[in-house]
Amino acid sequence: MIDNLKIGSHISIRGGYAKAARRAIDMGARSFQYFPKNPRSLHIKDFDGKDAERCKILCVEAGIVSIAHTPYPVNLAVDQSQEQSLYDLTVRSIQNDLCIAEACGSLGVVVHFGHYKGKDPLQGYKNILKCLNEVLSSWEGQTKILIENQAGHGHSMGTTLEEMVNIRKLSHYPDKIGFCFDTCHAFTAGLWDTSHTDSLFEKGEVLDYWSNLIAVHLNDSRFPYGSGQDRHARVGEGFIGEKPIQKLLKYKGIVNAAIVMETEVGNDGTHHEDISKVLRWTSP
Numbered sequence: 001m002i003d004n005l006k007i008g009s010h011i012s013i014r015g016g017y018a019k020a021a022r023r024a025i026d027m028g029a030r031s032f033q034y035f036p037k038n039p040r041s042l043h044i045k046d047f048d049g050k051d052a053e054r055c056k057i058l059c060v061e062a063g064i065v066s067i068a069h070t071p072y073p074v075n076l077a078v079d080q081s082q083e084q085s086l087y088d089l090t091v092r093s094i095q096n097d098l099c100i101a102e103a104c105g106s107l108g109v110v111v112h113f114g115h116y117k118g119k120d121p122l123q124g125y126k127n128i129l130k131c132l133n134e135v136l137s138s139w140e141g142q143t144k145i146l147i148e149n150q151a152g153h154g155h156s157m158g159t160t161l162e163e164m165v166n167i168r169k170l171s172h173y174p175d176k177i178g179f180c181f182d183t184c185h186a187f188t189a190g191l192w193d194t195s196h197t198d199s200l201f202e203k204g205e206v207l208d209y210w211s212n213l214i215a216v217h218l219n220d221s222r223f224p225y226g227s228g229q230d231r232h233a234r235v236g237e238g239f240i241g242e243k244p245i246q247k248l249l250k251y252k253g254i255v256n257a258a259i260v261m262e263t264e265v266g267n268d269g270t271h272h273e274d275i276s277k278v279l280r281w282t283s284p
Contacts, residue, residue, distance in 0.1 A: 004030065004063075005030065005249065005255060005259065005278070005279065005282055006030045006031040006064070006065055006256075006257065006258045006259055007029065007030055007031065007218070007259045007260075007261075007275050007278050007279065008024055008029030008030055008031035008032040008033070008064070008258070008259070008260050008261070008271070008275065009024075009029060009032060009033070009260055009261040009262070009263075009270075009271035009274070009275070010032070010033045010034065010069070010260055010261070010262045011023050011024055011029075011032045011033070011034055012034070013034050013035065013036075016048065016051040016054075016055075017034070017047075017048075017051050017052050017054070017055035017100075017104050018051050018052075018054035018055045018058055020032065020034050020055065021054075021055045021058040021059055021062075021064070021066070022058060023270075024064060024066075025058065025062045025064065027270040027271060027272040027275065028272055028275055028276070029064065029271070029275055030063070030064050030065070031064055031065045031066065031067070031258040031259060031260055032064070032066050032067075032260060033066065033067045033068070033069055033110070033215075033258075033260040033262070034066065034068055034069070034104075035068070035069055035071065036068045036069075036070075036096075036097045036100035036101060036104075036109070037071065037096070037097070037100070038071065039069075039071045039072055040071060040072055040073065041071055041073065042071060042073050042074065042089045042090060042093040043093075044092060044093065044096045045096060045100065047099075047100050047103070049103055052100060052103035052104045053103065055104045055105065056103070056104055056105030059104075059105055060105065065106075065107055065258045066101075066104060066105065066106045066107070066258070067101075067106055067107050067108050067109070067110060067146065067180075067214070067215045067258050067260065068097055068100065068101040068104070068106050068108070068109045068110065068143075069109070069110045069111075070093070070094060070097050070109055070110065070111045070112075071093065071097075074090060074093065074094060074111055074112070075090065075112075075114050075115060076090075076111060076112075076113065076114035076127070076128040076131045076132060077114035077115055077116040077124045077125075077127045077128050077131075077157070078090050078114075078127060078131065079116075079118065079123070079127055080127070080130065087131070090131060091131060091134050091135050094109070094111065094131075094135045094145070095135055095138075095139070097109045098135075098139055098141060098143055098145070099141075101143045102141040102142065102143040106143055107143065107144065107146075107214050107215065107258055108143055108144040108145065108146035108178055108180070108214045108215060109143060109144070109145055109146060110146045110148050110180045110215060110217075111145060111146065111147060111148065112148050112150060112158070113128070113147055113148060113149065113150050113157060113158025113163065113164070113167075114127070114128050114131075114157065114158065115150075115153075115155055115157055115158070116157060117155075121157065124157060125157075125163075125167070128167055129167060129170055129171055132145065132167070132171050132173075132177065133171060133172045133173065136171070136172070136173040136176045136177075137172070137173075139173075139176060144176055144177060144178045144214060145176060145177050145178070146177075146178045146179060146180040146214050146215055147164050147167060147168070147177060147178075147179055147180065148179075148180040148181075148182055148185070148217070149161070149164060149179075149180075149181060149182055149185050149186055149189065149191065150182075150185055150189065150230075151182075151184065151185040151188045151189050151228055151229060151230035152188065152189045152190075152228030152229075153228060153229075153230060159185075159189035159190070159191060160189075160191060161191065161203055161204055161207050161209045162207065164179055164209065165207045165208065165209055168212065177212075178212050178213065178214035178215075179209060179212050179213045179214065179215075180213075180214065180215040180216065180217060181213060181215075181216050181217070181254075181257075182216075182217040182219065183216065183217065183218055183219055183220070183221075183240065183245070183248065184217070184219035184220065184221045184230065184231075184232050184233075184238075184240070185217075185230060186200075187221050187225055187239070187240050188221055188223055188224075188225065188226065188227045188228055188229050188230065189226075189228065190225065190226040192244075193225065194225070194240055194241070194244035197244055197247050197248065201251055201253065204253060205253070209253075210252075210253030210254070211253075213253060213254070213257050214257060214258065215257055215258045215259070215260065216254060216257045216258070216259045216260070217260060217261075217262055218235060218245070218249075218259050218260065218261050218278070219232040219233070219235075219261060219262055219263055220232065220233035220234060220235050220236060220237055220238030220239070220240045220241070220245070220263070221233055221238045221239045221240050222238055222239070223239065224239045225239065232262055232263050233263065234261075234263045234264060234274055235261065235263070235274055235277065235278060236277065242281065245278075245281070246281045246282070249278065249281065249282050250282060259278075261274055261275075
């Protein structure tokens, strides 16, 4: 078995951050992801620092890691010139998430690449850079922003490794930015052809993507390759399947990342069954 594969899942913070860490530990997870606040709102959260500190201590004692995920409404490509108030709230909301994640001892805060509906795609990329630069301009913590690849959904922004890497390079603060690789998104976007997985590994190496990978969203897909759909399936139960996931998990660029599943729970109400399955898959 791969030593200390950091496999886990998304966990609710109902009852607090420390409670989330305890849930992860009790189900045998070695990592977990959480929403630092209401996942459907950008409102700033005045969080309990003591609870966050307990979360951090529990993780250290148990030898597990965590990542946070920004709320769904976050869009890095929001246009400041047209939506000033939304842009300002977006910046403050992500900064708030970073503060919470830092207090919890988390490796990073995952944020989707973003989407832009204007006529000039280049403006969308400029907006993403501007937003990231403003968010990180005063950030001095250890927790990083983790840019996540997207499935497509009718628009192609954020579906390639080149975009992730170039946004990081062009930002003012590349050392404060890492990556989160979503397997379902990569598959349905056409980025990961599971019949040529080595090509994905090689491209990431050439682009220096894997060296900045902090997290993986380990999701199978309910839709086929290249469909552009973002519908997760439990590992081994979708169109990706067991063998490609096994190969991915054994790749040197993946094994040290925080690997979390964002799928439905098992019959016991947890991801214990799927965690055990993944650990069996990575056994010799």
